[in-house]
Amino acid sequence: QSVLTQPPSASGTPGQRVTISCSGDNSNIGTNTVNWYLQLPGTAPKLLIYNINQRPSGVPDRFSGSKSGTSASLAISGLQSEDEADYYCAAWDDSLNGVVFGGGTQLTVL
């Protein structure tokens, strides 16, 4: 059981816009920033979004993040087949004094 809650799956067709939600509480998302990671099958996770809405160098601006209260969202516009991956949200939890992850969302491009 993950501390942050994500839908287990999401899907969209090429060119569509897809959003993935991440729900927490006041000890994590409500107080701290949110990060998103992408993981392709058989590979290590990769930083996708940090500090809610910042993109590391090399990440296309099709990816964007937002936060409201105790929830956060990752939006992917202009969906492409190579976006098919697992997506994880993460945040520091003040009560647990550590990083907590969402359970991950498997994105399928139809």
Place this chain on the structure above:
Amino acid sequence: QVQLEQSGTEVKRPGSSVKVSCKTSGGTFSSFPISWVRQAPGQGLQWMGRIIPILDIANYAQNFQGRVTITADKSTSTAYMELSSLRSDDTAVYYCASDRGASAGSYSAYWGQGTLVIVSS
């Protein structure tokens, strides 16, 4: 470019310990925290703890308190994660990551390739 190179696959017996290494290059090792994250087969990511090498201070996830020890050797820019009293459900890929940002606002910017640890009798 920051790179993290982890040690190879380990096969361990239940009740034993494993120590995984993570050698960093291309950055300032001491200044940035190194986190350890594991992923059981078909499961999500689970944070285990992290160390700030320059302070030699580590903190651990509650789930692993008493079983995990994270250390850092500044002379070789290498971090280590040792997990004891291994059980079959510790079978997982273990990742190290180099964090950026300040404490609660930190994020894992660079990741190692992962080390598979298999616990089996």
